[in-house]
Amino acid sequence: MKRGLAAFLLAVALWGLAACRPADVSPPPAPATQTPIIIIVTPTPTEEPLAAMVNGEPITMAEYQRELARYEASLPQSNLDPSTPEGEEALAQARAWVLDRMIEQRLILQAAAEEGITVSDEEVEASITSLKNDLGEEAFRQRLADQGMSEDELREALRREMIASRMMEKVVASVPTHGPEVHARHILVATEAEAQQILQQLQAGADFATLAQQYSIDESTRDRGGDLGTFPRGTLTLPEVEEAAFSLQAGQISGVIHSAWGYHIVQVLDRIEDTDYDPVSLRILRDKAIDTWLQSLWDQADIRKFVSTGA
Numbered sequence: 607m608k609r610g611l612a613a614f615l616l617a618v619a620l621w622g623l624a625a626c627r628p629a630d631v632s633p634p635p636a637p638a639t640q641t642p643i644i645i646i647v648t649p650t651p652t653e654e655p656l657a658a659m660v661n662g663e664p665i666t667m668a669e670y671q672r673e674l675a676r677y678e679a680s681l682p683q684s685n686l687d688p689s690t691p692e693g694e695e696a697l698a699q700a701r702a703w704v705l706d707r708m709i710e711q712r713l714i715l716q717a718a719a720e721e722g723i724t725v726s727d728e729e730v731e732a733s734i735t736s737l738k739n740d741l742g743e744e745a746f747r748q749r750l751a752d753q754g755m756s757e758d759e760l761r762e763a764l765r766r767e768m769i770a771s772r773m774m775e776k777v778v779a780s781v782p783t784h785g786p787e788v789h790a791r792h793i794l795v796a797t798e799a800e801a802q803q804i805l806q807q808l809q810a811g812a813d814f815a816t817l818a819q820q821y822s823i824d825e826s827t828r829d830r831g832g833d834l835g836t837f838p839r840g841t842l843t844l845p846e847v848e849e850a851a852f853s854l855q856a857g858q859i860s861g862v863i864h865s866a867w868g869y870h871i872v873q874v875l876d877r878i879e880d881t882d883y884d885p886v887s888l889r890i891l892r893d894k895a896i897d898t899w900l901q902s903l904w905d906q907a908d909i910r911k912f913v914s915t916g917a
Contacts, residue, residue: 801869
């Protein structure tokens with residue numbers, strides 16, 4: 607994870623926010639109701655124009671406009687013309703997305719400062735040198751020019767992203783790498799009545815996989831007899847199904863379980879009390895840990911926006 611995340615952060619820092627379109631990276635969630643965002647379209651004229659305040663730390667309008675400009679400059683690279691309806695829509699989405707990302711970065715850096723996480727000048731310079739070696743000096747300069755970014759601005763962007771990377775590594779360090787898993791399968795149908803009928807067939811001795819192939823509306827597992835694979839807690843999309851699976855012993859079948867998708871019947875094929883998690887499961891668990899942590903930052907923050915982004 608360290609190498610992949612670091613490479614991503616270096617790329618974002620060099621290419622600016624423009625490297626990621628809003629459609630590709632979901633914006634962070636809005637703060638919770640106990641800490642509402644206050645929208646003030648016209649800031650006090652005696653102060654430097656602000657785009658937002660994050661726990662008392664300002665994001666200036668100049669910073670925000672620079673990031674928007676970098677995003678707009680990147681549109682032709684994505685085959686989008688800012689003057690077309692598609693380009694205008696992308697820019698409209700970017701107004702909220704860019705500001706939210708800047709706010710979230712401030713929240714992460716503030717949390718990192720509380721943890722005493724820093725990055726030395728030598729580490730930043732090593733990253734600059736690596737980028738120059740990878741791109742070549744001329745291409746490096748041209749990319750900076752294309753993004754309207756000076757080398758000093760890049761240094762500061764790299765420092766922020768490297769600090770954020772270390773903060774994220776600290777967050778995921780507590781995620782377990784091993785533990786219990788279950789191997790389960792399920793049948794998903796649209797109505798409780800149909801689920802009850804299938805459950806009666808199973809209780810009478812019908813084959814679970816055969817009924818899954820015949821009745822389940824979950825196209826991703828139906829052809830495999832409803833097989834969900836082997837998984838640890840916290841990795842299934844539907845917590846109701848996961849909870850049922852972990853409550854059963856090998857060979858047992860659940861009752862009818864309701865979820866947002868419909869009505870399920872779950873069977874556990876095997877239980878493993880302790881095993882190393884596979885890379886996909888680890889990624890899911892780490893992503894969820896980061897999402898939960900970021901949500902907590904938003905929930906506890908005092909965030910004030912001074913521009914209307916349409917969000």
